Amino acid sequence: ELCSSLAGIMLLEVFLVLGTLLIYFLFSKKKEETLPFKDGWWGRGQKPVTKEDSSIRPFKVETTEEELSDLFRRLDQARFTEPLENSCFHYGTNLVHLRKVVSYWKNQFNWKKQVEILNKYPQFKTKIQGIDIHFVHVKPPRLPEGQAAKPLLMVHGWPGSFYEFYKIIPLLTDPASHGLGDEHIFEVICPSIPGYGFSEAPHKKDFNSVSAASVFYELMIRLGFNEFYTQGGDWGWLICTNLAQIAPNHVKGLHLNMVSVSKLGLTHLLSVLLGRYFPGLFGFQDEDVRRMFPFLRKGLYRILSESGYAHIQATKPDTVGCGLNDSPVGLAAYILEKFSSWTDMEFQNLEDGGLERKFSLDDLLTNIMIYWVSGCIVSSMRFYKENLQKGIGTQKHEKLTVQVPTGIAAFPNEVLHTPQAWAKKKYTNIVSFHFMPRGGHFAAFEEPELLAKDILQFVDKVEKEQLWKKK
Amino acid sequence: QAILCLPRSFECSQKNAVLVPAAALGVGGVLLYWLRSGRKIKTIDMGDGWWGSGERPFKGKEDASIRPFKIETSDKEIEDLHRRLDQFRFTPHVEGAAFHYGFNSSYLRKVVAYWRNQFDWRKQVEELNKYPHFHTTIEGIDIHFIHVKPSYVPHGQAVQPLLMVHGWPGSFYEFYKIIPLLTEPAKHGLNEGDVVFEVICPSIPGYGFSEAPHQKEFDSVATARIFHKLMNRLGFKKYYLQGGDWGSRITTNMAQMLPQSVKGLHLNLVFIATQGVGMLIRTMLGAYVPWLVGFSREDARRFYPFMQKNVYDVLRESGYLHIQATKPDTAGCGLNDSPVGLAAYIMEKFSTWTDKSFLHKDDGGLESKYSLDELLTNVMIYWVTSSIVSSMRYYKENFSKDPTLTAHERVGVYVPTGIAAFPQEIVHTPRVWAKNVYKNIITYSYMPRGGHFAAFEEPKLLAQDIMQFVQKVEQL
Numbered sequence: 009e010l011c012s013s014l015a016g017i018m019l020l021e022v023f024l025v026l027g028t029l030l031i032y033f034l035f036s037k038k039k040e041e042t043l044p045f046k047d048g049w050w051g052r053g054q055k056p057v058t059k060e061d062s063s064i065r066p067f068k069v070e071t072t073e074e075e076l077s078d079l080f081r082r083l084d085q086a087r088f089t090e091p092l093e094n095s096c097f098h099y100g101t102n103l104v105h106l107r108k109v110v111s112y113w114k115n116q117f118n119w120k121k122q123v124e125i126l127n128k129y130p131q132f133k134t135k136i137q138g139i140d141i142h143f144v145h146v147k148p149p150r151l152p153e154g155q156a157a158k159p160l161l162m163v164h165g166w167p168g169s170f171y172e173f174y175k176i177i178p179l180l181t182d183p184a185s186h187g188l189g190d191e192h193i194f195e196v197i198c199p200s201i202p203g204y205g206f207s208e209a210p211h212k213k214d215f216n217s218v219s220a221a222s223v224f225y226e227l228m229i230r231l232g233f234n235e236f237y238t239q240g241g242d243w244g245w246l247i248c249t250n251l252a253q254i255a256p257n258h259v260k261g262l263h264l265n266m267v268s269v270s271k272l273g274l275t276h277l278l279s280v281l282l283g284r285y286f287p288g289l290f291g292f293q294d295e296d297v298r299r300m301f302p303f304l305r306k307g308l309y310r311i312l313s314e315s316g317y318a319h320i321q322a323t324k325p326d327t328v329g330c331g332l333n334d335s336p337v338g339l340a341a342y343i344l345e346k347f348s349s350w351t352d353m354e355f356q357n358l359e360d361g362g363l364e365r366k367f368s369l370d371d372l373l374t375n376i377m378i379y380w381v382s383g384c385i386v387s388s389m390r391f392y393k394e395n396l397q398k399g400i401g402t403q404k405h406e407k408l409t410v411q412v413p414t415g416i417a418a419f420p421n422e423v424l425h426t427p428q429a430w431a432k433k434k435y436t437n438i439v440s441f442h443f444m445p446r447g448g449h450f451a452a453f454e455e456p457e458l459l460a461k462d463i464l465q466f467v468d469k470v471e472k473e474q475l476w477k478k479k
Numbered sequence: 480q481a482i483l484c485l486p487r488s489f490e491c492s493q494k495n496a497v498l499v500p501a502a503a504l505g506v507g508g509v510l511l512y513w514l515r516s517g518r519k520i521k522t523i524d525m526g527d528g529w530w531g532s533g534e535r536p537f538k539g540k541e542d543a544s545i546r547p548f549k550i551e552t553s554d555k556e557i558e559d560l561h562r563r564l565d566q567f568r569f570t571p572h573v574e575g576a577a578f579h580y581g582f583n584s585s586y587l588r589k590v591v592a593y594w595r596n597q598f599d600w601r602k603q604v605e606e607l608n609k610y611p612h613f614h615t616t617i618e619g620i621d622i623h624f625i626h627v628k629p630s631y632v633p634h635g636q637a638v639q640p641l642l643m644v645h646g647w648p649g650s651f652y653e654f655y656k657i658i659p660l661l662t663e664p665a666k667h668g669l670n671e672g673d674v675v676f677e678v679i680c681p682s683i684p685g686y687g688f689s690e691a692p693h694q695k696e697f698d699s700v701a702t703a704r705i706f707h708k709l710m711n712r713l714g715f716k717k718y719y720l721q722g723g724d725w726g727s728r729i730t731t732n733m734a735q736m737l738p739q740s741v742k743g744l745h746l747n748l749v750f751i752a753t754q755g756v757g758m759l760i761r762t763m764l765g766a767y768v769p770w771l772v773g774f775s776r777e778d779a780r781r782f783y784p785f786m787q788k789n790v791y792d793v794l795r796e797s798g799y800l801h802i803q804a805t806k807p808d809t810a811g812c813g814l815n816d817s818p819v820g821l822a823a824y825i826m827e828k829f830s831t832w833t834d835k836s837f838l839h840k841d842d843g844g845l846e847s848k849y850s851l852d853e854l855l856t857n858v859m860i861y862w863v864t865s866s867i868v869s870s871m872r873y874y875k876e877n878f879s880k881d882p883t884l885t886a887h888e889r890v891g892v893y894v895p896t897g898i899a900a901f902p903q904e905i906v907h908t909p910r911v912w913a914k915n916v917y918k919n920i921i922t923y924s925y926m927p928r929g930g931h932f933a934a935f936e937e938p939k940l941l942a943q944d945i946m947q948f949v950q951k952v953e954q955l
Contacts, residue, residue: 331820
């Protein structure tokens with residue numbers, strides 16, 4: 009009798025445990041909620057009662073003699089410090105090399121010519137939620153009979169700008185002329201994130217990635233697009249992800265060149281500890297292992313050594329940006345450092361930071377000039393605080409998944425590598441995941457052709473299988 | 480041992496007669512060894528260094544002269560500063576920002592207006608020159624220091640040499656108000672047992688008027704050695720040390736390096752890295768039963784809530800540390816070119832590290848504890864010497880190494896130590912934790928008010944604590 013009651017108790021316990029597990033799994037399945045659209049008013053003072061002006065006004069970048077002479081005066085009076093002997097880029101931007109860059113900036117860089125280059129694509133401004141949003145809108149020069157251009161929203165990050173897309177735009181709006189076939193032709197919209205470049209900075213607190221996604225969603229609706237593709241890296245990755253979470257029925261496909269996961273759990277810890285030895289067990293491919301391990305060096309130490317800027321920008325943006333808005337040389341040093349290490353971490357061992365191996369000084373300085381002439385460095389840094397100060401992994405959108413068809417281009421020199429095994433926990437509908445052969449963080453700027461090809465093959469898959477209709 | 484060699488054919492009882500004394504000897508031996516090794520004080524190796532540019536010259540002895548020095552300025556310097564102040568490009572802050580996003584730009588505008596129109600740098604230079612300054616070359620670089628002796632010493636009174644070391648973003652100037660209280664206490668109504676000091680305040684190499692090291696790896700241990708050499712060169716064999724911020728770490732290293740030269744060590748900040756599970760458990764328990772883990776009530780009040788005060792607050796305030804410890808040349812570049820940027824960066828710390836509640840104020844509460852003249856004089860020291868980048872490199876040189884291997888965590892401090900714990904210090908270190916490193920704490924005082932820049936903000940309180948500490952040490 010004792011035995012049978014004991015067995016009975018044990019059986020009951022087993023059932024209880026199983027039952028609890030079952031209930032847990034049923035109810036804890038990641039909610040397929042959408043992220044609510046975040047309305048807001050970011051203008052100065054109170055929101056006016058009159059309806060907002062929703063006109064779309066053409067915009068051209070301009071410069072003046074005064075602007076140029078002010079810049080040259082500051083470059084002339086720049087106070088440099090001697091770097092330590094043999095320090096290369098280990099202490100940050102090498103201040104001897106910076107002198108050379110400044111000399112080029114003063115004597116050879118032609119801002120007027122660069123402004124003409126910036127103006128080669130049509131730009132516009134329109135007021136959304138109280139602030140002026142700047143964007144580039146490029147339509148295809150020619151369309152084959154019966155074909156419609158597919159709208160593609162491309163979002164930049166920090167310390168980049170809309171200018172990062174200038175080399176890839178023609179490959180997407182006119183692929184045939186670049187040997188990429190004409191099955192899919194895009195009209196490309198590259199906005200500037202509010203607080204960056206020629207987009208007005210929010211005057212109120214709390215403008216985060218969800219706010220930016222909501223603003224860009226309104227922009228696309230205002231431009232008359234009901235369905236569109238989105239592409240992004242750096243902050244663009246997060247904003248486009250949020251947009252896909254807010255309006256999954258409008259986003260046909262989401263293409264990313266950077267993915268970051270903030271919801272880390274036991275499986276992540278285990279895969280970091282054991283993934284090198286049992287890759288298959290954790291869904292790692294050989295290339296994943298190659299890029300992620302040794303984890304201390306490529307993961308933890310790299311995060312620590314490269315994230316100082318994010319830490320200070322997420323806590324004291326107004327302090328750190330203050331001097332950079334006053335010293336163009338300081339601004340250049342701060343921004344160029346990222347174009348060095350985030351393109352290839354090994355560039356830190358070079359005296360010149362490898363800056364001109366992948367980019368021209370004209371391109372690098374044009375990007376910096378966008379920050380300088382618009383005076384936006386401080387507001388660009390505030391975006392870090394608005395997104396990160398409450399802590400990583402705590403916000404609602406970080407807990408929600410993405411069901412929109414997703415394509416991921418994983419570049420080898422990206423600062424941190426996220427394997428597909430981790431990405432698919434958040435992006436539940438990964439249509440393509442490719443290890444790119446070369447390139448770093450600023451993919452569109454550095455390897456426009458590789459990125460364009462990956463976007464095209466992704467869109468091809470989505471269109472052929474009509475994947476956006478299946479969600 | 481002779482007993483142990485005896486043949487084993489003894490009977491049980493006789494065996495016991497052998498085993499017991501043998502065991503006693505064994506235990507005694509172990510005990511003796513343990514006592515002796517515990518007593519043997521480990522010190523940090525003194526080592527040597529060369530920080531000048533290029534190769535160290537192997538011929539000839541270093542110039543050991545001590546040269547008087549006066550701070551100077553020029554019209555050119557002041558005009559250049561004014562031009563930069565005039566051309567400052569200001570960014571409006573978001574509505575309701577106060578000091579939560581960093582230095583409030585509306586208040587910064589007011590500071591810049593004062594700096595441009597009322598601040599008199601020539602007058603401040605005279606003020607700085609009121610104490611005697613000197614330069615001397617040690618290990619290839621010029622070390623700046625001020626050396627203030629009491630103007631009048633009654634017959635038979637001993638004058639204690641006291642080395643006071645500043646931190647970041649401070650300077651030797653932080654000690655200007657406390658110096659007269661220490662060299663002439665009677666004149667200022669402080670008669671703490673007739674203790675009188677002659678004060679030496681050097682500038683850390685790379686800060687202010689001390690030359691910056693040209694070689695990598697100049698850390699607090701190298702600084703400690705250089706300051707010992709300085710005191711030696713000035714003719715002192717035994718002296719007191721005082722410090723906060725980097726000064727705390729440097730003076731601690733000095734005490735670990737040459738304890739026989741250090742009469743006493745006084746600190747207004749204690750750096751302890753939380754190590755080990757034991758400490759973590761004690762931390763968690765301490766929130767509920769502070770007495771069990773050796774925390775006093777005041778410790779508990781200052782230390783908890785733990786996550787808020789030690790994790791969140793520290794994370795919020797340590798962005799500067801993170802970027803300076805990894806990319807100092809990048810972080811400092813713009814600040815060496817924009818005096819307003821430099822002022823915002825430095826003065827933000829004088830706000831938040833003086834009182835955490837100042838974050839909520841539009842003006843950062845700065846002028847409630849300091850005058851703009853004082854704050855700007857400190858900023859000007861960084862500006863006219865172009866030392867902001869080298870001052871930031873100190874973070875990388877000190878933090879880049881594996882923290883568990885750093886000397887001052889492994890080696891204890893055995894010299895008599897006095898700790899003044901100020902309530903608004905960034906992080907509070909309870910006495911029971913300080914004891915893990917500082918084995919000989921003579922005094923530990925909970926100060927009634929004041930923050931990180933103790934000497935600058937509460938010179939009288941700090942002076943009194945230093946004096947009562949020294950008095951106790953002198954009586955030992």
